[in-house]
Amino acid sequence: MISIKNISKWYGSFQVLTDCSTEVKKGEVVVVCGPSGSGKSTIIKCVNALEPFQKGEITVDGISVGDPKTDLPKLRSRIGMVFQNFELFPHLSVTENLTLAQIKVLGRTPEAARDKALKLLDRVGLMAHKDKFPGQLSGGQQQRVAIARALSIDPIAMLFDEPTSALDPEMINEVLDVMVQLAQEGMTMMVVTHEMGFAKRVAHRVIFMDAGKIIEDCTKDDFFGTQRSERAQLFLSKILHH
Amino acid sequence: MSGYDFDVIQRSWVYLFRDGMTFTLTLTALAMVGGIFFGTLLAMMRLSRFSILSYAAGGYVNLMRSLPLVLVIFWFFFLVPYIGAWAIGAKDPVKVGSFMSCLITFTMFEAAYYCEIMRAGIQSVARGQVWAGYALGLNYWLTMGKIVLPQAFRNMLPVLLTQTVILFQDTSLVYVISATDFLGAAAKVANRDYRLVEMYTFVAVVYFIISFGLSLLVKQLQSRIAIIR
Ligand SMILES: Nc1ncnc2c1ncn2[C@@H]1O[C@H](COP(=O)(O)OP(=O)(O)OP(=O)(O)O)[C@@H](O)[C@H]1O
Ligand SMILES: [Mg+2]
Numbered sequence: 091m092i093s094i095k096n097i098s099k100w101y102g103s104f105q106v107l108t109d110c111s112t113e114v115k116k117g118e119v120v121v122v123c124g125p126s127g128s129g130k131s132t133i134i135k136c137v138n139a140l141e142p143f144q145k146g147e148i149t150v151d152g153i154s155v156g157d158p159k160t161d162l163p164k165l166r167s168r169i170g171m172v173f174q175n176f177e178l179f180p181h182l183s184v185t186e187n188l189t190l191a192q193i194k195v196l197g198r199t200p201e202a203a204r205d206k207a208l209k210l211l212d213r214v215g216l217m218a219h220k221d222k223f224p225g226q227l228s229g230g231q232q233q234r235v236a237i238a239r240a241l242s243i244d245p246i247a248m249l250f251d252e253p254t255s256a257l258d259p260e261m262i263n264e265v266l267d268v269m270v271q272l273a274q275e276g277m278t279m280m281v282v283t284h285e286m287g288f289a290k291r292v293a294h295r296v297i298f299m300d301a302g303k304i305i306e307d308c309t310k311d312d313f314f315g316t317q318r319s320e321r322a323q324l325f326l327s328k329i330l331h332h
Numbered sequence: 333m334s335g336y337d338f339d340v341i342q343r344s345w346v347y348l349f350r351d352g353m354t355f356t357l358t359l360t361a362l363a364m365v366g367g368i369f370f371g372t373l374l375a376m377m378r379l380s381r382f383s384i385l386s387y388a389a390g391g392y393v394n395l396m397r398s399l400p401l402v403l404v405i406f407w408f409f410f411l412v413p414y415i416g417a418w419a420i421g422a423k424d425p426v427k428v429g430s431f432m433s434c435l436i437t438f439t440m441f442e443a444a445y446y447c448e449i450m451r452a453g454i455q456s457v458a459r460g461q462v463w464a465g466y467a468l469g470l471n472y473w474l475t476m477g478k479i480v481l482p483q484a485f486r487n488m489l490p491v492l493l494t495q496t497v498i499l500f501q502d503t504s505l506v507y508v509i510s511a512t513d514f515l516g517a518a519a520k521v522a523n524r525d526y527r528l529v530e531m532y533t534f535v536a537v538v539y540f541i542i543s544f545g546l547s548l549l550v551k552q553l554q555s556r557i558a559i560i561r
Binding site: 135138140162163164166167168169170171173175177178179180181190191194195196239240243 | 458460461463464466467468469470471474478479482483486
């Protein structure tokens with residue numbers, strides 16, 4: 091579904107990504123981890139062309155992301171994305187956050203969009219908050235709304251960039267529960283996270299990045315087994331011990 | 333001329349407000365709307381990744397901001413008829429009323445100032461908001477129109493209104509092309525009746541009350557916005 095081939099990216103003369111390749115198959119859940127600054131956010135933003143890349147090729151469902159002829163808004167409307175800082179639209183109500191793209195991008199009627207929005211809010215357990223504004227919700231609630239918003243466009247795949255790292259510890263699980271459910275329903279997911287519990291429960295594969303390179307790309311069992319590289323091991327022991 | 337005669341105000345205030353103040357307020361309101369509209373477009377150009385657009389907008393803004401307003405008013409008053417004629421291919425200069433000439437001038441001039449405010453406003457919206465818009469499949473115009481500009485506008489509302497208070501005061505400069513704004517109307521009465529001190533005092537008081545009242549309103553708005561956020 092998502093294929094990343096030999097991607098390299100520079101910010102000026104600074105190389106953020108070096109020859110990264112991987113693939114996410116339909117229905118697969120891939121967790122991406124690695125130290126801060128290793129390029130995790132960058133690679134995930136390249137997938138839906140929020141960041142340009144200079145070398146290599148990314149295709150989503152057979153469509154090339156880097157091709158200048160590609161209709162990017164259309165491509166992006168088929169991929170859901172969830173950000174570390176939620177990025178809900180603060181001037182719109184929760185329901186409006188969920189209907190905006192449905193109406194303006196997918197051309198659904200306001201009624202159909204609203205029905206869909208309410209179904210999704212019910213699913214993430216936030217029906218009672220449908221008329222509130224994002225600023226009136228807790229972080230965990232905001233992130234669940236953000237997931238519902240990403241789902242509102244019926245994406246064929248979901249990208250998550252550290253969806254729980256801006257949350258207070260007691261709110262992490264409510265968000266992870268929604269993500270686990272999504273994974274179990276067979277959604278194709280690429281998830282940047284350090285929540286190894288999540289990875290152990292639902293990931294098929296784990297990618298470990300360091301300094302702009304993909305160091306490990308292996309099955310979950312291999313990653314949590316004994317096969318992994320020294321660097322990944324060191325990193326894992328650090329994040330599992332705090 | 334012995335002593336002061338404030339009766340002149342009583343005799344002339346209907347004329348001052350009906351003709352003069354209507355001109356001033358209409359000009360202020362329309363130039364504000366036009367100025368914010370074009371200022372926002374200029375701000376989007378300035379922040380564009382196409383360097384031709386950003387240089388063009390930057391040049392325009394810097395030019396307008398380096399010229400005294402009086403000069404611009406004069407120039408436009410004399411030039412607009414010729415520019416208009418050139419634009420529609422007419423032989424003779426187009427007749428443009430003084431109000432229309434003032435409106436065009438103030439819209440163009442204030443656009444430069446509103447541009448800088450809207451530019452700051454657009455930059456005050458977090459980068460992630462733009463990403464979120466694009467990630468949902470919205471294009472540039474929808475992301476701007478539905479996500480960035482509403483927030484930029486809300487963040488900058490007090491500053492935009494403060495600029496409008498300045499615009500309101502600046503409109504009195506149309507006096508130099510003999511337009512009958514509030515000050516112009518008062519000047520006519522003052523000269524006719526030889527009541528300069530009385531009339532100009534009255535004009536000052538009226539400008540003060542309106543401007544000060546508006547800035548109080550802006551302050552109140554500012555604290556209300558601070559609570560919402
Ligand atoms: N706009 C930019 N200009 C220049 N350098 C950038 C820019 N954005 C990111 N970088 C650099 O690129 C590198 C990778 O950044 P990225 O955000 O992808 O890291 P990350 O793995 O997501 O880290 P974190 O865990 O902190 O989110 C970092 O060294 C960062 O400083
Ligand atoms: Mg990151």
